[in-house]
Amino acid sequence: MTQFSKAFRHLALAAALAAPLVLAAGARAESSLACAALATGSADAHTPSTLQIQKVEQLYRFQERPYLRIPEGVALSVRAPRGMTAADLHNLLGDCQREARDDGSVLCVKGAALTVERAGGKYVVRVTSADRAVAAEIQRRAARK
Numbered sequence: 001m002t003q004f005s006k007a008f009r010h011l012a013l014a015a016a017l018a019a020p021l022v023l024a025a026g027a028r029a030e031s032s033l034a035c036a037a038l039a040t041g042s043a044d045a046h047t048p049s050t051l052q053i054q055k056v057e058q059l060y061r062f063q064e065r066p067y068l069r070i071p072e073g074v075a076l077s078v079r080a081p082r083g084m085t086a087a088d089l090h091n092l093l094g095d096c097q098r099e100a101r102d103d104g105s106v107l108c109v110k111g112a113a114l115t116v117e118r119a120g121g122k123y124v125v126r127v128t129s130a131d132r133a134v135a136a137e138i139q140r141r142a143a144r145k
Helices: 002-026 031-040 086-099 132-144
Strands: 052-063 068-079 113-119 122-128
Touching: 052 122, 052 132, 068 132, 086 113, 086 122, 122 132
Parallel strands: none
Antiparallel strands: 052 068, 068 122, 113 122
16 A cells, blocks of 8 residues: 555656646747737737837948948847746747738848847847848838837
8 A cells, every 4th residue: 555655646746747847838928919019019018918119229230331331120129028038039029920911010021030139137139131121121110110
């Protein structure tokens, strides 16, 4: 009887430890809310499940002669919901980009590349392109918001 009770305890412990993993594997962020918040510029402060853009910075690279400022794209300072990692944010924004509804969002520009970096309590999402016309379109859409 002792071996049975020990085996049962081990099984119960294994089940208790595996339950959060099973729940986390099926969890997905609500992409429609996040994409809509990113498309409109900023989210309502009372809804913690959306992204909030805090700052938009235009990115340029400089050419020495004839001293040109060539557009590369934008850097968006984003406050994500609590518990969201950089990888989660990158996957979420990648899903928004693949949907490509072209609703005027910075993410829906064809040929744009995404990178996400952690910067203190927020994330910096860089939407860039090597093509000048695409980079200028990214900056134009970001300036409208």
